[in-house]
Amino acid sequence: MHYSSILPDVIKVADEASEKVLHIYQSDFKVDFKSDHSPITAADTASHEIIVRGLRNISRDIPILSEEGKDIPWEERKHWRRFWLVDPIDGTKDFTQRTGEFTVNIAMIEDGEPVMGVVIAPALKEAFWGVVGEGAHLRDRTGKVRGIRVAEPKAVKRVVASKNHLNEETKAFIDKLGDHELVQAGSSLKFCRIAEGHADIYPRLGPTCEWDTGAAQAVLTAAGGKVQTLEGKPLKYGKEDVLNPFFIASGDWYIHR
Incomplete structure (x- = not known):
């Protein structure tokens, strides 16, 4: 399937969703909570x-798996070779706290790997997209589109991680990197900051689900980066359990050790 041929249409869909999300973001919206106590708003549903x-x-004919969609049994999902993976809003806490660091995410998964992704940050007016093997792009807040690629890391590594919520495992990992500086980013923008060359590595030693990472992983991979588990294996999709193992996202320089 030639994903570059449908990519413009996918971007249009993401843009339409982002416009609606931004409209609600700028209103006096209500916050509800799901059974797992995570927040949800009318923007997620819309x-x-x-x-x-x-x-x-x-x-x-391509099935859709969305965080806000109905649960689809594994007996059905296990036969999917190709499917859309959607997070209507990644970073709902950033949305409710009005930090602007939330995104709309659409990925195409094929044979367990993200092959195309679109990530839009409505409040920041930034959009990222990529097709693996064909490159990645950024549309900035002025509407200008340019190609992006991961940077060659310098001696001081730029690490994407929260300054306020670093767990002990993440601190230990970062300390092993030596000289470093922290780069702030929310939601799936952590991957995108590496993809555009503004950061070098993102250690995620906490829980995430497939829809949290799929679109941004495709962008990062298309930009020359990679995502691997702590065992050095590729991060796989379309599993029975949608929880991801811990992982490291980086430019292609990082080798598990």
Whole structure:
């Protein structure tokens, strides 16, 4: 399948969802909580509905797995060779706290790997997209589009991690890197900051789900980076359990050790 041919349509769908999300973000919205106590707003639901409708218009025969969609049993999902993976809003806490660091995410998964991804940060007016093997792009807040690629790391590594919520495992990992500086970024923008060359490595030693990472991983991989588990294996998708193992996202320089 030639993903570059449908990428413009996917970007349009993500843009439409982002416009709706931004409209709600700028309003006096209400915050509810799901059974796992994670926050959800009308923006999550509206974004999900827009994206699902848009993706079905692009291709009706490709199934969709969305964080805000209905649970789809493994007996059905295990037969999917290719599927859309959607996070209508990644970083809902950033959304509710109005930091601007939240994103709309659409990925295409094929044979367990993200092969195309679109990540839009509505409040920051930034958009990232990429097709693995064909490159990645950034549309900045002025609307200008340019190609992006991971940077060659310098002696002082730029680490994407929260200054306020570093667990002990993450601190230990960062300390092993030697000289470093912390780069702040929320949601899936952590991957994108590496993809555009503004950071070097993102250690995630805490829980995430497949929809949290799929689109941004595709962008990073398309930009020359990689994502691997702590055992040095690729981060895989379409598993029975949608939880990800801990992982390291980086430019291609990092080798598990």
